[in-house]
Amino acid sequence: MAAALLEGKDITVTFGRGAEAFDAVHVANVAVHAGEAVGIVGESGSGKTTLARVLVGLQRPTAGEVWLEGERIFTRRHQQMPRSERWKTQIIFQDPYSSLNPRMRVWQAVAEAVQVWQSLSKPEAKLEALQLLHAMGISDDQAQQFPKALSGGQRQRVSVARALAPGPKVLIADEPTSSIDQSAQAQLLNLLRQLQTARGLAIIFISHDLGLVRYLTSRVYVMQKGDIVETGDTRLILEQPEHSYTRLLIDSIPGR
Amino acid sequence: MQPLLEIKDLDISFRKGGGRLLPVIDAANLHLNQRQAVGIVGESGSGKTMLCRALIGTLPRHGAAITSGTIRFDDQELAGAPERVWRSIRGREIGYIPQSSLAGLNPVLTVETQLVESITAVQSQSRQQARQKAVALLERVRIPRAEQVLKARAHQLSGGMRQRVMIAAAIAQAPKLLIADEPTTALDVTIQREILTLITQLRQELGMALILVSHDLGVIEEVCDSVMVMYAGASVEAGPVGVLSTSPRHPYTRALRVSRVDRAVPGTDLEAIPGDAASVGSWPAGCRFWPRCSLADNACRRDPQPALMPIGLQLSACIHADRMFELEE
Numbered sequence: 046m047a048a049a050l051l052e053g054k055d056i057t058v059t060f061g062r063g064a065e066a067f068d069a070v071h072v073a074n075v076a077v078h079a080g081e082a083v084g085i086v087g088e089s090g091s092g093k094t095t096l097a098r099v100l101v102g103l104q105r106p107t108a109g110e111v112w113l114e115g116e117r118i119f120t121r122r123h124q125q126m127p128r129s130e131r132w133k134t135q136i137i138f139q140d141p142y143s144s145l146n147p148r149m150r151v152w153q154a155v156a157e158a159v160q161v162w163q164s165l166s167k168p169e170a171k172l173e174a175l176q177l178l179h180a181m182g183i184s185d186d187q188a189q190q191f192p193k194a195l196s197g198g199q200r201q202r203v204s205v206a207r208a209l210a211p212g213p214k215v216l217i218a219d220e221p222t223s224s225i226d227q228s229a230q231a232q233l234l235n236l237l238r239q240l241q242t243a244r245g246l247a248i249i250f251i252s253h254d255l256g257l258v259r260y261l262t263s264r265v266y267v268m269q270k271g272d273i274v275e276t277g278d279t280r281l282i283l284e285q286p287e288h289s290y291t292r293l294l295i296d297s298i299p300g301r
Numbered sequence: 302m303q304p305l306l307e308i309k310d311l312d313i314s315f316r317k318g319g320g321r322l323l324p325v326i327d328a329a330n331l332h333l334n335q336r337q338a339v340g341i342v343g344e345s346g347s348g349k350t351m352l353c354r355a356l357i358g359t360l361p362r363h364g365a366a367i368t369s370g371t372i373r374f375d376d377q378e379l380a381g382a383p384e385r386v387w388r389s390i391r392g393r394e395i396g397y398i399p400q401s402s403l404a405g406l407n408p409v410l411t412v413e414t415q416l417v418e419s420i421t422a423v424q425s426q427s428r429q430q431a432r433q434k435a436v437a438l439l440e441r442v443r444i445p446r447a448e449q450v451l452k453a454r455a456h457q458l459s460g461g462m463r464q465r466v467m468i469a470a471a472i473a474q475a476p477k478l479l480i481a482d483e484p485t486t487a488l489d490v491t492i493q494r495e496i497l498t499l500i501t502q503l504r505q506e507l508g509m510a511l512i513l514v515s516h517d518l519g520v521i522e523e524v525c526d527s528v529m530v531m532y533a534g535a536s537v538e539a540g541p542v543g544v545l546s547t548s549p550r551h552p553y554t555r556a557l558r559v560s561r562v563d564r565a566v567p568g569t570d571l572e573a574i575p576g577d578a579a580s581v582g583s584w585p586a587g588c589r590f591w592p593r594c595s596l597a598d599n600a601c602r603r604d605p606q607p608a609l610m611p612i613g614l615q616l617s618a619c620i621h622a623d624r625m626f627e628l629e630e
Contacts, residue, residue: 088489089460196577197345226344227516231560231573238570253490256563260571280567297490298563299497299519 048115049076050247051100051134051215056109058095069095071271072109077215080245082238084258084279086294087268093251096268097217100249101136102126114214132162132211139220141200145192145207152178152188155207162211177206181236198229205236215247216240222257234261255298259283267291303376305477305510306333306356310608311370311380313351313360325351325365325581328535330609330616331512335477338504338511340521340542342557343531344578349514350400352531353482355380356512357397358387375477392423396471398464400482400514405467406455412439412466413451419470438469441506443499461492468499475507482514497524518557522546530554533579533589535606540615550617550625552594588619595628596621 058070070092077083085093098104100111102119111119111126118130138144145154155174159165165173178188181202192200201221208216218237222230238261240246252258258265258279265282267275267290275288286292308331314322326348333339343349354360355367358379372379375394377386391397399405407415416435417428426434432451439447442465455463464484471479481500485493501524504511515521521528522542529539530553538551549555556574558564565571576593579585589606591597600620609616612623 088491196580199577226578227557228344228560228574228578230562231571234562235570235573254562255490256561260562260565260567293491297494299493299517299523 049112050079050081050114051249052076052112053096053100054110054112056096056099056111057107058092058099058104059107068092068107068271070099070106073266073268073271073273075100075249075266075273077247077249079214079247080241081264082241082248082250082262084250084252084262084265085268086252086255086258086265088253088294090270091268092271093268094219097136097219097249097251100215101134101217102131103136133213134215134217135208135211135213136217136219137201137204137208137221140224141197141204142192142224144204145200147192149191150188151183151190151192151195151203154192154203155188155210158207158210174206174210177209178203181206182232196229197225198233201225201229201233202236205233205240209240213246215249217249217251219251220253221250223252223254237261253294255283255294267294302334304332304373305335305337305375306331307371307373308332308352309371309373311352311355311372312368313348313355313365314368315361315365316363322368323582324368324534324584326355326534327584328606328608328618329370329531330536330539331529332539333478333510333512336504336508336510337527338513338525340525340528341512341514341531342516342518342521342528344516346533346578346580347531348534349531350482353397353480353512353514356480357391357395358382358384359391392419392476393474394477396474396476396479396509398467398471398479398481398484401487406463408455410454411451412453412455412458416451416466416470416473420473423474434473435469438473439466441472441503442466442469444469459492460488461495464488464492464496465499468496468503472503472507472509476509478510478512479504480512480514483516484513485520486515493520500524518546518561519563530557533584534581535589535618536609536616537590537618538615539609544614548613548625550612550615550622551590551619552596552621552625552628553590555625555628556593590619596624 053075056070056073057068059066059068073096087093099106106121110117113130119126152174155177156170159170159173175188241248250261262279265279266273269290275291311329313326314324317323329352341349367380417431420431420434436447444450444465485496513524525542528542528545530537532553538554559572574593579589585592587602591601607618607620609618
């Protein structure tokens with residue numbers, strides 16, 4: 046297999062000190078290739094969001110290294126991930142209500158991200174923002190609104206447009222559908238799947254929803270209390286889980 | 302058999318300035334027998350929570366009011382009932398687990414203080430008696446080391462544990478009906494499974510009927526006998542869970558089902574419902590679902606929101622309920 050696009054090697058994140066210290070993430074190894082969709086599943090407190098934050102450079106690892114396109118870009122010795130690398134990995138969060146500035150019009154929120162990463166004039170950035178929003182199914186009218194006028198699903202699509210502004214190679218989606226309505230979920234997931242298959246975007250889905258992971262990913266990592274307890278082909282793992290915790294997660298899906 | 306609860310053509314509106322009314326529920330219908338469990342499914346803004354609040358008489362006092370329709374509960378009319386009547390119903394006859402009940406415990410008071418308060422609020426008894434009852438209630442909701450948990454405050458308890466305490470408070474008076482509004486939404490799947498099992502066990506032990514509100518059809522199919530689907534303030538379909546899940550007779554119910562990710566084939570697009578859910582204040586004229594429906598024709602756009610009509614084993618508010626098969630192609 047070709048070298049991974051983004052890779053976390055032996056990532057450990059320790060919070061607290063002395064007797065209080067605990068590893069939110071413990072020697073975790075994850076990788077994603079170009080055009081691939083992988084899942085990280087686990088419950089709250091399993092460390093999946095902390096691991097994601099390390100991969101995008103929002104959290105410094107206590108030990109371990111982040112590699113991007115064959116280069117080591119982030120370790121405990123780095124104050125932050127180098128700017129020349131940061132645009133390549135973008136993240137969208139669970140809560141589309143708190144992740145957009147309420148006092149910025151929708152197009153401004155996206156144009157801001159465009160201007161951070163591309164040297165464009167204001168009118169050019171606005172045009173680019175509107176195009177990104179269009180591709181996400183947000184109309185010009187909606188782009189003129191403040192975020193509160195949009196539904197949860199629409200806001201989450203705005204977050205995706207914003208994340209796509211620098212033309213990233215990897216998108217990390219942290220529980221992207223858990224706070225939006227079901228009919229809006231399908232729209233968002235179709236969009237993300239198109240980005241992966243048509244544009245070759247690598248996507249890491251972080252979710253407690255095994256149904257979503259089964260549908261969207263080809264490989265999966267199962268996390269429990271900071272450890273990756275099982276990893277491999279998604280379909281294989283969901284059909285024949287080896288770890289008891291994976292089995293418990295599968296058995297807990299409503300309707301089974 | 303006499304139903305325990307019968308809601309007929311219920312309308313609820315917010316009063317706006319200048320005497321204008323803003324409808325939030327228009328044509329809600331629900332039928333529930335003793336000891337039965339019904340699920341209410343719908344998206345945010347469909348009126349699920351407002352309907353629950355109407356059922357325990359806690360509509361926003363100066364904001365919303367029932368403008369027409371009836372709520373018949375155990376041979377009493379509750380629509381427009383005075384607070385005196387509600388005091389004999391709320392907590393005693395109808396128990397309620399509110400949405401976001403994880404935040405429902407007071408952070409500075411112990412579990413004991415809050416449980417004892419909810420017991421003595423409806424029954425005058427000594428503190429000692431109430432305390433014993435609180436211990437029994439915690440044991441009833443399968444909390445181990447109940448004495449210790451009584452002394453705890455909310456932040457010392459896990460989400461699942463806090464939800465169990467809220468359930469204990471709701472069933473303190475052994476109500477005939479328990480209403481649970483999204484009881485597992487913020488919980489992990491393994492804890493969700495435990496809470497759903499607990500609710501089912503309690504229902505059998507206490508002979509309670511249950512209204513379970515959820516946006517997740519999977520949860521409702523697991524726990525309930527029947528389901529009522531709400532869209533934009535109206536009941537659009539109702540019937541036994543098995544029937545609605547295999548042969549829905551409203552395009553919205555069908556769409557909720559086929560857009561579910563856990564049934565989709567990897568590598569294919571999900572069948573998404575186009576557009577956005579109709580929000581309060583901007584319901585379309587005609588059938589409120591028509592802008593998102595591929596069966597919609599002139600009659601759907603022109604005639605008012607259709608009433609629920611029987612078809613087979615269920616009720617549907619779609620005038621094309623007999624044409625669902627066309628959506629399969």
